[in-house]
Amino acid sequence: MEEHRKETRLSLVKSTPFSQLRPETWDALEVMCRVKSYRANQTVVHAQERSYFIGCVLSGVLRMEKTLADGRAQIVGLLVQGDFFGRVFDGIAEFSIEAATDTEICAFPRAEFEALLTQSPDLEPAVLLNAANELDRAREWLIILSNQKIVGRIAGFLLLMCSRFRGIDHILQPRPEGVEVKIPISRGDLAHLLGTRPESISRSLHSLSDRGVIDILEPDRILIRDMKALALAADEDEIEAIAILQKLLKNHRTEP
Amino acid sequence: MEEHRKETRLSLVKSTPFSQLRPETWDALEVMCRVKSYRANQTVVHAQERSYFIGCVLSGVLRMEKTLADGRAQIVGLLVQGDFFGRVFDGIAEFSIEAATDTEICAFPRAEFEALLTQSPDLEPAVLLNAANELDRAREWLIILSNQKIVGRIAGFLLLMCSRFRGIDHILQPRPEGVEVKIPISRGDLAHLLGTRPESISRSLHSLSDRGVIDILEPDRILIRDMKALALAADEDEIEAIAILQKLLKNHRTEP
DNA sequence: GGGCGGCATTGACATGTATCAATGACCCTC
């Protein structure tokens, strides 16, 4: 049990936004938190319900969802190791949170968390910064989703994974040929997340693979070979122009 | 000058998220803030630059943008009366902010704002709640953008305007026939915001108009006649089914 | 007043993507 607490603290320390916490506050946190486990597809927080804890992800991946009027759910974000969730000073969650994979979270009783917050002024900037970062991340998603073409969205998604999940080894692994990304959700969920359909995801992914930008090792393991080309694909379909140009050159070579 | 301060306070009090502030803090705010004016398309905050103030919108509309690698700008959100912007305890903005229309903002020097924050503990929940609300709003945008069909995105956009800009009379006006929404940005910007092109915006808007869901009084003045149908269009294209059904019935009537 | 430029709209066309249907791979259970 003592071992588990230490592990918990370790995971917390690793999370960037809260890394500015002072040692004495860590001790307090260590006493407060409880580790909870969830299985894939289990619901952690129901939308519109009062939640009595603030959570921090220790392992696994969670998805935030909004349930639409017709019953379908729209994914609005993913949570990974080190991410906090739950509304401080308000208990009502706007979005429900479900485990995408088997998950361990660290739960802080909300009342105690808030009390700690008001008591220690040095904690406040950290929490606010955390909120601001979360906001920026949500806006990153916005940019990806505003991409007209699906290939662009997928490229943006992969790049976002790289930038956000850096250092989380069960998701991102550097290799000599490139970077391997583990997609923590199914094609269907990914399609949903990017505002499209599984079929389109499949096609776009294979299109990128055909161009040599990525390798599909397994359906959920993507190897990024050419990060620059991927960035081009995300920002614009400038890559298309390059591909067409290359094809033209090739035809020119083979023709005579 | 004294008059202007009173007006400023009035506008601030009207803003929902900060409405929980105590009177004594208002006095402090009132002393601190400076009113600044911007003309349409003027830049208020440059991305990646250190900003020395926290802003609150008094009048007009601002757009938050991310400048992409290729020079184009992607709009990630709109700011209206009562919205705060600027990162507390950090100064570096991730996104640039530009005036979409002529704008008046209230600027708090960042250092003083932060000092005030640490001094008065009752302010903290308000600021955190504000951040959380902002986050939820960003995720609302996400849901709208994840809509596959453009009509759905526009419907979602109009509904978001209704829910967010309630009470801001120069944007939203209740009328006997419905609710009039003033679109504060050009078709091009709107298209950009919704991840599409001006032509598609135009077509979708007129499609909704043909169905009687909305009226286009002027290009930038939309009258929502049937809020329920709009919600259906946003959530799903169930409205399509209705339209097809109605057309079938009409054909059936005219045929014999 | 006339010319100019920006904006919204419309049409025709090409392209991308959703949709439907079918297949194969994998995992789980029996």
Next chain:
DNA sequence: GAGGGTCATTGATACATGTCAATGCCGCCC
């Protein structure tokens, strides 16, 4: 090992949307 389920993939087709081009409207400046 057989059978049923889910998931990824692929193909064919219809539809929505991007793209290009042309028009008309309006405000601005000379």
